[in-house]
Amino acid sequence: MFHIKQLELVHWDYWRRFTLPLDAQIITIVGPNGSGKTTLLDALRTLFGLRCSGKRDFRRYVRRAHRSFAWIRAVVANRPGSTGKRPFFPCLKDEVTLACRIRRAGGDWTRDYAIADGDLPIEVLESQQDRAIEWVGYRDYQNRLAWGGLTPAIAKVLALEQGDTDKLCEYSPKALLELVFDVFGDKEVLDNYAAAREEQLNAEKELAALGLDLDRLRAQAEAKRLEADRFLEWKQLDDEARALAAEIVPRLEAAELVRDIARERADLARGRLERQHGADELAALQQRLATVEAEKADAEAERRAVRQHDLDAEAAHLTAHDAVRDHEKLLAERSALRTRLAREAGDAAVDLEAAYAKADAHLLHLQRQEREAIAAFEDKTQQLRATREHRGPPAExxxxxxxxxxxxxxxxxxxxxxxxxxxxxxxxxxxxxxxxxxxxxxxxxxxxxxxxxxxxxxxxxxxxxxxxxxxxxxxxxxxxxxxxxxxxxxxxxxxxxxxxxxxxxxxxxxxxxxxxxxxxxxxxxxxxxxxxxxxxxxxxDFHFGELARTARLKQLDTDLHSLDARLRDLRPQVEAAEEEAAGLRARLHGIEAAQLLAARVDDYDRAEDALPDARARLTAAIAARSEAKGALESLGLRLEGIGIEVDRRKREIGAVTRKLKDLADNAAPRRHEQAQRLLRLRRLRHGMPADWRDPQQTALLAERYGDARGARAEHERLRTRLAEGDWITDDSVLTLAARLKTDLGQRERDYAEREAYCAATRRLTADARAAYIAKLRATVRQYGKNLRALGELANVDVDCPVPLLENDDRALAAAGLEVRFDFDRKGAVGLNDGEASGGQQVMKSLILLIALLMDEARPGGFVFIDEPFAHLDIANIDRVGSFLRATRAQYLITTPVTHNANVFAPAQLTLVTRKKKPGDDWAPPIGLIQRAV
Missing domain, CATH: 1.20.1060 (Taq DNA Polymerase; Chain T, domain 4)
Structure with missing residues (x-):
């Protein structure tokens, strides 16, 4: 893969324009936080079509310059590899210019890319003096870079975030195996396997499409078959509905009318008999009611006479009682006077006064009791009269x-x-x-x-x-x-x-x-x-009904007798107390008994003579009153029974009257309905064939449909079903269903032939997969060799066994690359098992990363590493620096100014970034420190 020789930036972030030489193996970018280290790397990432770090993108940087355009230009090596092929063929010079032009267009930023043969400045690129320069889009540019060695797999590695250098060792075995094969895999083998696989997938898709087409044809044939069945079902339902409307319903209606007319004729006859029986019963009930009411009237008249007799007896009783009381009082008065004459008048005055006070107090107590009893007697008498005159409960x-x-x-x-x-x-x-x-x-x-x-x-x-x-x-x-x-x-x-x-x-x-x-x-x-x-x-006490009223009458009568007896007991006591008090009072005022006795001697004699007759009259009055009350109670019970009987008779008469009224009210409409039935029957039978009146055929129809209403309901149901259903009424559907059935047979034979072809593609795919697996094993062995070679440089034992690869897509999908590292002979650790320290994680990631670049066919390449020394101590910093010098790749390494100076030991070129000063429009240019050879 190529390496970077020079970088030029125009209007990138806060930099106006500068050019950096990058033709060195290890380049260290140093500066304080926020001075532009990552900004510089993001410029390279943008130039090579990579994703920027974090949540940043190229728009963030070009907006800060407040200009409408920006440029990123780099000169990279284009020397032939071991195969003699240049990375950027057909560019034949040893240097190639890579350019990214960013411009504002319609409120957004767009970028274009170009690859030019030789070292061309930005002015030449912008003026397009060289007509061979072709500006392409982002996707086409990435494809060109991939042919030059910057594959998507390497792009993933180069896009590692700041501080994430150790993330490569956190790959899963499966992800690491995919990354290794993406970098080292033989394109032809992979293409063959992909082509076979594609052919198999196309064959399977074609077979699936043919199957879908076959299923669709089957569905169409089945649909047409169902449509044919629907046509036949519609034909059957329509014929049945027509038969119901034209024949079956009229026949059943006529048969039902005949039955209804016969049944109604019998019901009307029974109704006439029932009305006659009801009239006779009503007359008998009215006769019995008149008899009972007459009996009630006689009993009420008798009760009024008995009540009057009871009142007369009560008045005679009171008169006799008063006469006996008056006579007894006179005789008691005479006895008291006689006692006073015989009593000696020499008693002590003090004892006489005390006896008089006691006797007077006792008299007052007895008089109060007598008044209370009289008031209660009058109240009970009033309640008795009110109860006799008023039916109902007593009110609170x-x-x-x-x-x-x-x-x-x-x-x-x-x-x-x-x-x-x-x-x-x-x-x-x-x-x-x-x-x-x-x-x-x-x-x-x-x-x-x-x-x-x-x-x-x-x-x-x-x-x-x-x-x-x-x-x-x-x-x-x-x-x-x-x-x-x-x-x-x-x-x-x-x-x-x-x-x-x-x-x-x-x-x-x-x-x-x-x-x-x-x-x-x-x-x-x-x-x-x-x-x-x-x-x-x-x-x-009782409140409800005539029995409650009778009980109250009995209770009031009992209470009156009790109060009367109490008054009879109290009155002699009162009179005796009065006599005692009067005698004592007379003794206190002088003895006058002889004079009083002599003055009323005639009254006393007449009272003595009249007392036996008065007592006899009182006894007779008491007996007469008891007899009248007994007769009155007997008549009351009798009237209660008669009243209950009268009410029962009236209810019976009312029920019979209502029944007769109902019968009479129902008779006229029923006769009218009977006449209407006869008319309807005549209309139905008019013009009806004789065989439609056959009872046996009518019975068969009734057995199937029930009655005319059932037949009409069935007709309505059929019509509704025919109206609402999605029916087929065209008989051509029968011919179309037969034709589709023939087409379906031919399509099934075609499907069988394509299925045989698909089986052949599966066999070819299996052969291509076997070749792919063989190449994959060779790739893993080459990567393991690279890992072991780098491990020797870093003094780390690395073991990379070949994974189990079988000729099966699922086995290939599950395969992974297990890499074990042994640091300082302390035992092997895996990719991300938590056993390694932070420095060891960095070493593991660097070994895994650089091993990807050790391709004999495409040696060299470049790597962006943000702060690889973040987790390392001084010894490990030197160890990593020695390891980086021993490799052939180009490294761009960022490090803050706070690290140990040993981080600069392996660098041949150091770039120093500085922060933009407040008030300045542009940041200072990047400083250069180049190690002397």
Missing amino acids: PEVARFRARLREAGIAHRALAEIVEVTDPGWQSAVEAVLRPYRHVLLLAREQDRHAAWSLGEAERFRHFIVPELEAAPPASAGSLAEVIRFADAVPRWLTDLLNRIQRVEDVDDARRLPRDAEWITRDGYHRERRGARHLGKPA
């Missing part, structure tokens, strides 16, 4: 106040307890326990009043639900709690769902028959739900 003050507000606002509503009736008294307690949280729920009559009602509820802070969404109660589930409840009006859906969800069981053992997740309740109120089971408590 808060609920009554809120309902009054609703009525004032014109919002119609009802309480839930007013529409609930328990039909089985045995389950009253369980129903009350479940519905206890909903006693005071209010139901709106109009759903549109909901927002007004809710506004009032928010203002009053009403704690109970106001429900606007109501619906008729659905039928009760068998065995559920809803089965023992009757609703008089629409109710919330959630309430019926709750009651239908709860099953009635007699006890817990009876619940074993229910599913595991079922919800149930016993008569005693033991309730099981999803959260578990618990007792809901037995209600002290």
Whole structure:
């Protein structure tokens, strides 16, 4: 390969123009950081078509000069090699000029290259006095340099970055083997292998293309076959659709009309009978309802009479009770006066006063108890009258106040307890326990009043639900709690769902028959739900239904009897206390008992005579009142049963009436439809062939299509499928499918012939690969020889075994070059195994690099090395310098000024770079130090 003899730069970075002699083996470029060492090497890299260091490119350097052009010119050797061939043939002189012209064009920088025979200055090149000079582009110039020895593989080596001299030893064995063969490989052998390989690839591509064409033809033949099948399928579907529309649908419709007419005729007859039976049943139910209502009217009249008798008995009882009380009071007063006469008047005044105070306090206590009992008796009496006159639950003050507000606002509503009736008294307690949280729920009559009602509820802070969404109660589930409840009006859906969800069981053992997740309740109120089971408590008072009202009446009556008995007990005690207190008071004011006794002796005698008769009348009044109450309770229970029966009869009448109405409403349209069927049947049969009425053929059609609707659906499906499908309707597709089938057979025979030719190319490629492998082994042996020779110069043992190369592309792709180095007899180390020191890494890379340039056919060459001494000590610097002097290549080495002076020992020529001073337009020229020979 050629070496560099001279370099000239114009407008490169901050250099205006200078020329450097480079005709030396080892050239050292020294200067401080930033003085232009790498800039000089990048100029050479740009001239030789190499990539600049780092992220730099040639544009960075030419922009700094603030000029519209720049030149890089070098004079290189062009001496013949061992083969007699010059690197830059057809240039025949010993020196050749390489030039790079950089110009601004359209806002960007472009570069042109030229190779001229001899040493031509820039002015000659620019004036083009020599018409033999040809300016070429970047790619063509790289090809010319490759013929001169600067191959792409060497270009990779020359493009090593600053401080990356040791990177070559970090190549993988495979990458190193590829690099070695790129540098040393025999072009003809490689071309033969590449040509054979190319021929094989072309044959395989042609075979693949033919295969694709064959597959395409197969696909076309298959597509045409499918199109032919689609045509045949379309023909079949079209024929079937035409048959359905013209024959099958009318026949099935006629058969269905005959069946429907016969069935409807029978249904109409059954409907007439059903309406007649319903009318008879309605008359019977109305007759039974009239009987029950008459019985109810009689019972109500009897109850009014009994209630009046009860009131009379109560008044007689009170009158007799007052008479007995008055007589007993007079007789008690007489007894007290008699006792006072007999009592001695000499008792101590102090004891008499204390006894009087005690007696007066006891009297006040008894009078207070009597007033409380009288007030409770009057309250219970008022509640009894209100309960008798009003059906429904007792209202709490808060609920009554809120309902009054609703009525004032014109919002119609009802309480839930007013529409609930328990039909089985045995389950009253369980129903009350479940519905206890909903006693005071209010139901709106109009759903549109909901927002007004809710506004009032928010203002009053009403704690109970106001429900606007109501619906008729659905039928009760068998065995559920809803089965023992009757609703008089629409109710919330959630309430019926709750009651239908709860099953009635007699006890817990009876619940074993229910599913595991079922919800149930016993008569005693033991309730099981999803959260578990618990007792809901037995209600002290009932709120729902007529049974609750009856229970309240009984309880109020019991409370009145209890209060009356309590008053009967309290009144004698009060009277005795009054007498005691009066006697003590009389003793304190003097004894007047004899005078009082004498003054009322006639009253006392009449009271004594009348007392037995008064007591007899009281006893008779009590008995009469008890008898009236018993009769009243019996009539109440009887009326409850009659009321339940009346409601049941009315529901039955309503159900029968609705049924008759539905039957009557449905009869007229059905008769009209029957007439329409008859007309349609006549129209269908008009002009219909006789064989279309054959029942057996019609049965076969019905078995296939079901009915007329199924046939119409099938016809519609076929028409839709025919309309939406991508069908072939041209019968010429059958002929085309047969022709493509014939062409496919001929193409398959052609493919077999090309496949045989492709097998022959594979054999030729294998032979060429064998020759390539032989040349590759020779190249590796030559490179190993060069490595060992350089190792002897560097006093390093180098081992480079020939890799295992087989006649197989995959084996060649996996092959690599393993190189081992033994420094100072400390053991062999590989390319990049981490065992070598920094200086040893540099030595390894230099040996690997220079061995690439030791080609006997193309000796010499040049190498750019940025700071090779960066990781070396003084001894290794001398060692590397001696090694570089022992080789024949040309080296351009950069080094900072901080290194040891020994780095200049091997250099025949030293270039000294200096920084541009602030304020100067151009940097100082590069200094030269040449070693004297």
